[in-house]
Structure formats: C-alpha cells, structure tokens
Amino acid sequence: MSSQVPDINLGYGFEDEQTRQQLELLDDLQKLGVSEYVDLPQLVVVGEQSTGKSSVLQAVTEIPFPVDDNMCTRFATEIVLKRTQPGEKTRVDVIINPDEKNESDERKIALRAWRPEKFDPAGDLTKDVMKNIFDQAEDIIFDENEERKKMKRGHQPWAARSLSSATLQITRSGPNENNFTIVDIPGLIREKKSNAISIKQTADALASKYLQNPRSIVVVVLDITHPDRQQIYQMLDQVKDQENRVIGVVNKCDRKQAQSDAWVFDLIQNGGNSKKYLKEGWYGLRNRLPSELDISDEERDRRENKFFDGEEWSSLDRNKLGRHHLKSALIKMRNRHMKRSVPKLLPEIQAKLDKCVRDINVLGEARTSxxxxxxxxxxxxxxxxxxxxxxxxxxxxxxxxxxxxxxxxxxxxxxxxxxxxxxxxxxxxxxxxxxxxxxxxxxxxxxxxxxxxxxxxxxxxxxxxxxxxxxxxxxxxxxxxxxxxxxxxxxxxxxxxxxxxxxxxxxxxxxxxxxxxxxxxxxxxxxxxxxxxxxxxxxxxxxxxxxxxxxxxxxxxxxxxxxxxxxxxxxxxxxxxxxxxxxxxxxxxxxxxxxxxxxxxxxxxxxxxxxxxxxxxxxxxxxxxxxxxxxxxxxxxxxxxxxxxxxxxxxxxxxxxxxxxxxxxxxxxxxxxxxxxxxxxxxxxxxxxxxSEEPKKAKERRDLEIQRKSLEESKKLVQSFKIL
Structure with a gap:
C-alpha cells in the first residue's frame, strides 16, 4: 500500500444503472418523509464515545466532522452525498429533521425552517464551517439560552446534558460525489454514574433502534480498548442477519501497544475462528492524531499508508487496511443491500397505508366547521x-x-x-x-x-x-x-x-x-x-x-x-x-x-x-x-x-x-x-x-393525514419505478 487509492476509482465502477436509480428513488422517498413510517436502507455508524466515530466519518465522507465529542454526540447526523450531472456546481444544503413524535407543531415548524447563519452553500465544508453548523444546530435543537450556551462552551460534562432524536442532515451534491448516505448517532456511554443513567438509556435506545432496522447497514466502530469492554461489541449479538449487514472498523490502530492487543489482528483477519466473524469483514484505520487536526486529507492518507506499510501489518490483507478500502467496501455493500431492499418496499408501504387509512376511518370524518x-x-x-x-x-x-x-x-x-x-x-x-x-x-x-x-x-x-x-x-x-x-x-x-x-x-x-x-x-x-x-x-x-x-x-x-x-x-x-x-x-x-x-x-x-x-x-x-x-x-x-x-x-x-x-x-x-x-x-x-374534535384527536388526524399523503405519494413513486 505505497500509494492511496484515487477517488476516481470510487465512481461509477461501483454503481450500475439500476443502483443509481434506486438511490435516486430513495432520495425522493426521503423527501416525502416516508422514512418516518417505513424503514429505508441506510448506513449507520455506531460505537461508544471516544472511539473515533467522527474521524471515521471524516475519513469516509471527506467532510471535516468536529472531533470534539461534546460537539456532535447529542443528536444524529446524516451525511448525504449525491452525484449530479457533469458540469453542475457542488452545493451543500443543511437542514434539521425534527422528531415527529415528541416535538410540538410549533417546534417542528421552527426546526424545519432553520438554516445555519453565515453559511455559504457554494463554499467549502471546512473545519470551521462544520463547527459553526454544529454549534448552531445544537442551539436550535435544544433551544438553549445564553446561560446554557456558556455552560456548553465551558465544556459542561457530557453526562449532565440531554440527547435529542432530531437529525441534522448535511447534503453535498456535485458531479464528483458518490451516491452515499451515512448516519452518525450519539455514542454509547460506558459510565454508569447516577447522573448519566437516563442519558445512557436514551443513547442505548437510539443505537438499538438503528441496529434493529433490517434495512440498516451497520458500521461498528471499535477503538483499541479490548472489545469485551465495549458495549457495542456485545450489542452485535442482538442484530438480526449481522453477518450480511454489519461491517466492522477497528479505529486508532496506531495506538495499539506493540506486540500486544493480538485481538486487533484476529478481528481484521476475520477467519473462521474469529471471535466475531462478519461476512463483510473488519477494517483497520489510522486516523489523525490530536496534533494532526490541521493536516490535509492527502497528508492524512500518506501517513496512514506509511503506517500500514510497517512490518507488523504485513500479515494482513492490505485491502482491509485504510480509509479508501473501507469506503470501497461500504459502497459495494450498499449496492448489494439496495438491490435486496428496494423490491420489498412496495408491500410494506401498502401495509402501512392500509393501517393508516383504517386509523383515519376510526377517527371518523373531520369536524372543523x-x-x-x-x-x-x-x-x-x-x-x-x-x-x-x-x-x-x-x-x-x-x-x-x-x-x-x-x-x-x-x-x-x-x-x-x-x-x-x-x-x-x-x-x-x-x-x-x-x-x-x-x-x-x-x-x-x-x-x-x-x-x-x-x-x-x-x-x-x-x-x-x-x-x-x-x-x-x-x-x-x-x-x-x-x-x-x-x-x-x-x-x-x-x-x-x-x-x-x-x-x-x-x-x-x-x-x-x-x-x-x-x-x-x-x-x-x-x-x-x-x-x-x-x-x-x-x-x-x-x-x-x-x-x-x-x-x-x-x-x-x-x-x-x-x-x-x-x-x-x-x-x-x-x-x-x-x-x-x-x-x-x-x-x-x-x-x-x-x-x-x-x-x-x-x-x-x-x-x-x-x-x-x-x-x-x-x-x-x-x-x-x-x-x-x-x-x-x-x-x-x-x-x-x-x-x-x-x-x-x-x-x-x-x-x-x-x-x-x-x-x-x-x-x-x-x-x-x-x-x-x-x-x-x-x-x-x-x-x-x-x-368539535378534541385538540389531541385533531392533532392525531393531522398527523395521520400527513402520513397517508406521504405513503400514497411514496407508493406511486415505487410503483412507477420501471426497473422493479
């Protein structure tokens, strides 16, 4: 691995025409909001705090995620990469998708209307720009006043702060992008102090929700802490069909103790006797050190390649080491997963629509006048x-x-x-x-x-x-x-x-x-x-x-x-x-x-x-x-x-x-x-x-009507999808 794998190799060679159309279909379904009611294919990154999930995301998407856990672990982040027609300019859009079940109508309107200030959609997603986006998103999601903002800037202990089910969505569209969506959820908490129990339970519930979605591709991130002490490693046993839809990452390989931590090699080798065999395999990464935060992506890749050229790693398959091989594997895995998942959407949408109509009928006719x-x-x-x-x-x-x-x-x-x-x-x-x-x-x-x-x-x-x-x-x-x-x-x-x-x-x-x-x-x-x-x-x-x-x-x-x-x-x-x-x-x-x-x-x-x-x-x-x-x-x-x-x-x-x-x-x-x-x-x-209807019932009717409209439009889209 003497040189990095160029991005051009990650282009159309990993996507046939059907996959591209399926990705466009999923994007249209996402716009209709049907993911609130039907599980859609998605790629999710899970792991404990401080395992370097943000660094993995940065490595795969080339978007400079803030690596300070306090900045990005309180809500889910969805990164959407979309390929556009040749010649179109690259553009970045940032929105917040509110929690449909637990937010008031006023809060939903406010969150949907939010856009980051001092942000140029045609500009680069630099580290400072990303930090500005996350800061503003956190303020609006948690509706924080000035006093709480000061506490946050003062690095208030994470365990004392709450989580949200809202999702920050960052979409980068351009002719050189891969059609790729990845979700980062708040990290799991190891500590069990009383003031962190409720936050830990929320984090566990969010992780479990994504793990149990049969259409999720799960990227499990471990650091060099022994896996038996990492909760996500144990949670893998709960994942149905884990061999086919889970891919593993051992991050911070450069911090492994020399001649020790043999489990790292065992996982990446992924042999028949592996303690946690995954069909899609385990990949090793070497990410930026705290002192390397300002180096370029090219320099980051050079140092990673040099590290894995070391004698200690020569016994491993070089295709299992480095961010570009991980990214290639993710795209291939996603393409296979898409072909399996999309044909099953129509019957599920129809079943949800039928139930929605029944629920509306139970409410009777609207009585607004x-x-x-x-x-x-x-x-x-x-x-x-x-x-x-x-x-x-x-x-x-x-x-x-x-x-x-x-x-x-x-x-x-x-x-x-x-x-x-x-x-x-x-x-x-x-x-x-x-x-x-x-x-x-x-x-x-x-x-x-x-x-x-x-x-x-x-x-x-x-x-x-x-x-x-x-x-x-x-x-x-x-x-x-x-x-x-x-x-x-x-x-x-x-x-x-x-x-x-x-x-x-x-x-x-x-x-x-x-x-x-x-x-x-x-x-x-x-x-x-x-x-x-x-x-x-x-x-x-x-x-x-x-x-x-x-x-x-x-x-x-x-x-x-x-x-x-x-x-x-x-x-x-x-x-x-x-x-x-x-x-x-x-x-x-x-x-x-x-x-x-x-x-x-x-x-x-x-x-x-x-x-x-x-x-x-x-x-x-x-x-x-x-x-x-x-x-x-x-x-x-x-x-x-x-x-x-x-x-x-x-x-x-x-x-x-x-x-x-x-x-x-x-x-x-x-x-x-x-x-x-x-x-x-x-x-x-x-x-x-x-x-006149009770406010609660009127709200229930509005929500069901929104759901029905979303499901009906989604059904039409899937039915008209010619390749299916």
Whole structure:
C-alpha cells in the first residue's frame, strides 16, 4: 500500500444503472418523509464515545466532522452525498429533521425552517464551517439560552446534558460525489454514574433502534480498548442477519501497544475462528492524531499508508487496511443491500397505508366547521335510528349478527320471565282449593262444617278481616272495605316484582343502546359526548315509564275491584260449584249409608233431594260462612283477571309505550331530533361544544393525514419505478 487509492476509482465502477436509480428513488422517498413510517436502507455508524466515530466519518465522507465529542454526540447526523450531472456546481444544503413524535407543531415548524447563519452553500465544508453548523444546530435543537450556551462552551460534562432524536442532515451534491448516505448517532456511554443513567438509556435506545432496522447497514466502530469492554461489541449479538449487514472498523490502530492487543489482528483477519466473524469483514484505520487536526486529507492518507506499510501489518490483507478500502467496501455493500431492499418496499408501504387509512376511518370524518359537525352527527343519528328500528321490529338484517343488538327478542325474553315470575309468586295468601276443603269436611258431621271451614288458613284471615272492619253493614253483610284491604295484602309482591323487571328491561335497553351507539359512532370521545347530551332525555323517558308503572300498581292495589271481563263472574261461579261438587263426592264416598239432613221439612217422600243440593244448603245456610266463602271466591276470581291485566299493562303501557315508544331511549335519537336541537345559528355554539374534535384527536388526524399523503405519494413513486 505505497500509494492511496484515487477517488476516481470510487465512481461509477461501483454503481450500475439500476443502483443509481434506486438511490435516486430513495432520495425522493426521503423527501416525502416516508422514512418516518417505513424503514429505508441506510448506513449507520455506531460505537461508544471516544472511539473515533467522527474521524471515521471524516475519513469516509471527506467532510471535516468536529472531533470534539461534546460537539456532535447529542443528536444524529446524516451525511448525504449525491452525484449530479457533469458540469453542475457542488452545493451543500443543511437542514434539521425534527422528531415527529415528541416535538410540538410549533417546534417542528421552527426546526424545519432553520438554516445555519453565515453559511455559504457554494463554499467549502471546512473545519470551521462544520463547527459553526454544529454549534448552531445544537442551539436550535435544544433551544438553549445564553446561560446554557456558556455552560456548553465551558465544556459542561457530557453526562449532565440531554440527547435529542432530531437529525441534522448535511447534503453535498456535485458531479464528483458518490451516491452515499451515512448516519452518525450519539455514542454509547460506558459510565454508569447516577447522573448519566437516563442519558445512557436514551443513547442505548437510539443505537438499538438503528441496529434493529433490517434495512440498516451497520458500521461498528471499535477503538483499541479490548472489545469485551465495549458495549457495542456485545450489542452485535442482538442484530438480526449481522453477518450480511454489519461491517466492522477497528479505529486508532496506531495506538495499539506493540506486540500486544493480538485481538486487533484476529478481528481484521476475520477467519473462521474469529471471535466475531462478519461476512463483510473488519477494517483497520489510522486516523489523525490530536496534533494532526490541521493536516490535509492527502497528508492524512500518506501517513496512514506509511503506517500500514510497517512490518507488523504485513500479515494482513492490505485491502482491509485504510480509509479508501473501507469506503470501497461500504459502497459495494450498499449496492448489494439496495438491490435486496428496494423490491420489498412496495408491500410494506401498502401495509402501512392500509393501517393508516383504517386509523383515519376510526377517527371518523373531520369536524372543523359547524356544517361538518352537523353532518357528522346527523349521519350518526341516521345510522343509529335505522338500526334501532330494525332491532325493535325484529328486522335483524340491518344490525350486526349479535344477539345483543336484537332488542325485540331481548325484551320479549324479559317480559316472558316477568310473566312467569308474577304467576309463580301468586298472591300473598294462597287461595283454597276445593279438593282441600272436601278433605276437611268429609270426615266430620255437617253440624261442624262451618266451624271447620272458618278455621282453615285460607278462610280464617278473611274472617278476621271481616271482624276487624265491621261498620254499619247489616247482619249477614260485610263492609266493602274488607275486600279492598284483603286485595292490598294479596298483591303486595306485585310492586316489588314489577320494579325488579323494570330494572332488568332498563338494563336490556341500555345494553342495546350502547351496542347501537358503538356501531353507529366509532369515535369514542364523540360517542361519549352524544350519550351525555342525550342522557337527560333518556332519563326523562325512564322516569316517565317508572311513573307509569307506579300508576298501574296503585290502580290495581288501591282502586275499586272492578272489571267488565265476563270471566270474573264465570270463575267465581266455577269456584262455588267446584267446592260443592268436591265436598259432595268426598263426603258420599267416605260416608256410605249415612243420611244427610233433608233440605225440606218435613222430608219429601216423592222426590228425594240430591246430595249436592243438600250440601250446598248446609254450607251456604250459615251467614258468616257465606260471607267468608263469597269474599274468598270473589277475590280468587278477580285475581286471575287482574293478574294478567297488570302483566299486560306493564308490557303495553310501561315497556311498549314509554320505554320502547317514540320518545323512548331507542327511538329518540334520529335526524329529526338532531335537526330540531342542533340546526341553525342559534345552536351553533351548542353544536360546536358537542361535536368539535378534541385538540389531541385533531392533532392525531393531522398527523395521520400527513402520513397517508406521504405513503400514497411514496407508493406511486415505487410503483412507477420501471426497473422493479
């Protein structure tokens, strides 16, 4: 290696036409900002602080990076070299790409608008110019005031200062440039002092982010400190496909201890037994010493070549030593990587675009104006009411195939269960069965029947009530108030049962209402606002329904026991006849040959009186017993009629009319209601309060729209790329 490899050999010989076009495609994609959403091929330099990463960058790009770590390790730096048409002038552009996720909109605008002062785009990138760029970039990225600037100029300890995810991008375009992009990220920190822990974690996270990007070509820079003590050496094990996309650099080879540090030779030899074999290999560099900062690039190359001409390095492949061979290897590696990576971009862009569109759809339509807000709510109300009507009418084809939407089915199930519980609970005091009465009197003499019957549970409470409520009635009559009081006792459970099933029906309606709103309005915040807005009307309809339930309960409990239903009289007569028939049958069967007192006096010898007539005369010949039995039969007959009347009234008046009716929770929210309450200038303020987007959501929508535009334009670019 007696002479340097001239730059002209690094030109088109390392790039075919397809690679150049792919590089131009990537540059266009970068301009569209798609790298925020899709990993693009890039070359990244990683290493610990003070390993000489800046010197490596300077060697590869010929741009004089500041070698003071305090000047360039707080944010990522992207160097873009672009070849232009012959004859065009070389130009340098400097911009800052802000952190899209963690910066405010105002800061993003300020960072994007920034350009370095006292900078000539057509001038040379000298050491002083580069220092000026980095100083200004650091000030704007960290928004540093004068006091912090003084601290920085005073070499404030690095560990006490923060890092940023913003990227300083320096683009040099000219006819003699190679199409080449390289990224320098803040160096990893070895120290673990408490005041450096958070900074160390940030640096580690940045490094890991770039290492895990499957489209990154990683340049790992080690110095002559043993690799086992360098964190990046350990982190290589985390890199997927490290053999194909990692290239290694051992920097500061001239500071290696003579006849020691044999690991340096082992790495560069990269043999099968190498401790860290890399397919792309390891390269050795000798960079400027602190005393050589002002020497030219030519002098730097001469001293590096002379150093590696030494006997100690003669056993190594000379193509693995020196900056020009490293640069050649990087360009070849990049070209291969490009051909593998670019064809995979389109499906990934499409997948990201599909997700972005889905996320935008979840947000719903933008609501930046009153008209847009009104249209959005009206659209939701139309969809909601259409599904609600289908759910109430049993037309389930207009709602998702989920039984939680089937309002009519669920309400019918509730009402059926309500009916069964009302019937199964029955009256407070069970009404007497005729067979049970017959069992009691069949084994006693007729003279004791009245006493026996009046002492039975089903009759005694009636007899006691008659005695308790005696008033001005004649002998043999009962006070009409008796039946009213007995009826109240018999129906005491009706209110409790009705109230419980009212609550369950209300829960069913709440469930259906919630499911309908979820389906009609995907915007969770707007849905919550709409439900809160409608809540007073919903609650009013519930209260109206509850008041109606209270009325029908009171009507049945406190009103006069009256019905026009013919079955009441029929049932009462049936109770009477069944009792006499049962007692007759039972008495005759168990008292064969015994005689009954005649119903005529003297007894008729021509036409014997039937036993049933005699028994009826015996039972209903006792005035007190007649009053008790007739009251019992009247209450029992009326109970059957009133029970189903109450069940029907609950179903029709409470549930159907109020809860499911035109003003009920499931029919209230529709286009007419929206128009009446939100349309027009008088309702503009209320509409805005209800439907305007939250700032956070508005920002999310803007970011997603920017992402969609970037992805759509990028998709068009990749689709139109003819070589693919």
């Amino acid at each position: 009153n008209q847009a807000q009104y249209n959005s709510i009206n659209k939701i109300a139309t969809k909601y009411s259409l599904m609600a009507q289908g759910a109430l009418n049993g037309h389930y084809d207009v709602v998702p195939q989920d039984t939680n939407f089937y309002a009519r089915k669920l309400i019918r199930d509730d009402l059926d269960n309500f009916q069964r519980e009302m019937v199964s609970k029955g009256p407070t005091k069970a009404f007497r069965r005729s067979e049970d009465d017959a069992d009691v009197v069949a084994f006693t003499v007729p003279e004791e029947w009245a006493t026996k019957i009046l002492g039975l549970d089903g009759y005694k409470w009636i007899r006691d009530a008659i005695q308790k409520y005696r008033a001005k009635e004649d002998v043999g009559e009962i006070n009409p108030e008796v039946k009213n009081q007995l009826w109240k006792e018999q129906t005491v459970s009706w209110k409790e049962t009705a109230s419980e099933w009212f609550r369950r029906v209300e829960e069913t309606i709440d469930l259906v209402n919630s499911k309908l709103f979820e389906e009609a309005c995907s915007d969770e915040e707007l849905r919550a606002k709409l439900q809160s807005w409608l809540l007073p009307e919903f609650e009013k309809s519930i209260e109206d329904a509850r008041a109606e339930m209270e009325r029908i309960v009171l009507n049945e409990r406190d009103a006069h026991l009256f019905t026009l239903h013919p079955s009441k009289a029929e049932r009462q007569q049936a109770y009477h006849q069944a009792r006499i028939q049962a007692i007759t049958d039972k008495y005759v069967s168990f008292n064969t040959g015994a005689s009954l007192p005649q119903a005529t006096d003297p007894p008729s010898k021509i036409s014997p009186v039937p036993a049933k007539v005699i028994i009826n005369s015996l039972i209903y010949g006792n005035a007190e017993l007649v009053g008790v039995i007739n009251t019992h039969d009247s209450l029992a007959a009326y109970y059957d009629v009133a029970l189903y009347r109450f069940i029907d009234n609950f179903a029709l008046q409470v549930v159907e009319r109020h809860l499911l009716g035109r003003h009920g929770p499931l029919q209230l929210f529709n286009s007419d209601y929206v128009s009446k309450n939100l349309y027009g200038e008088d309702n503009a303020s209320k509409l805005s309060d209800l439907a």
